[in-house]
Amino acid sequence: MEKGQWNPYVAGALSGLVIVGSVWLTGKYAGASTTFVRGAGMIEQLFSPERVSQMEYFLKEKPIIDWQWMFVIGILIG
Numbered sequence: 001m002e003k004g005q006w007n008p009y010v011a012g013a014l015s016g017l018v019i020v021g022s023v024w025l026t027g028k029y030a031g032a033s034t035t036f037v038r039g040a041g042m043i044e045q046l047f048s049p050e051r052v053s054q055m056e057y058f059l060k061e062k063p064i065i066d067w068q069w070m071f072v073i074g075i076l077i078g
Contacts, residue, residue, distance in 0.1 A: 032075070034061060035068045 019030045041063030045052045052058050 028067075030071060031068065032072050035072045037061070038063045038066075038069070 023029055037057070038061060041052055041055075041058050041061075042065075045063060052063060
């Protein structure tokens with residue numbers, strides 16, 4: 001490995017501990033699947049807002065940009 005790079009096993013273990021800590025502190029899980037569904041809902045709102053507003057899933061999970069969106073953007077950038 002090049003100098004300055006972390007061992008991938010250590011980095012993975014530390015990432016796992018960060019996620020466990022974030023769930024313990026905030027009660028929210030770090031993930032991306034809800035973000036992709038919300039993104040689809042936002043796109044669908046452009047074409048059929050009344051349909052999105054009646055969908056049972058989007059009544060519970062509003063199609064908005066939230067902290068999970070920023071998490072996914074950070075993954076793509078980083």
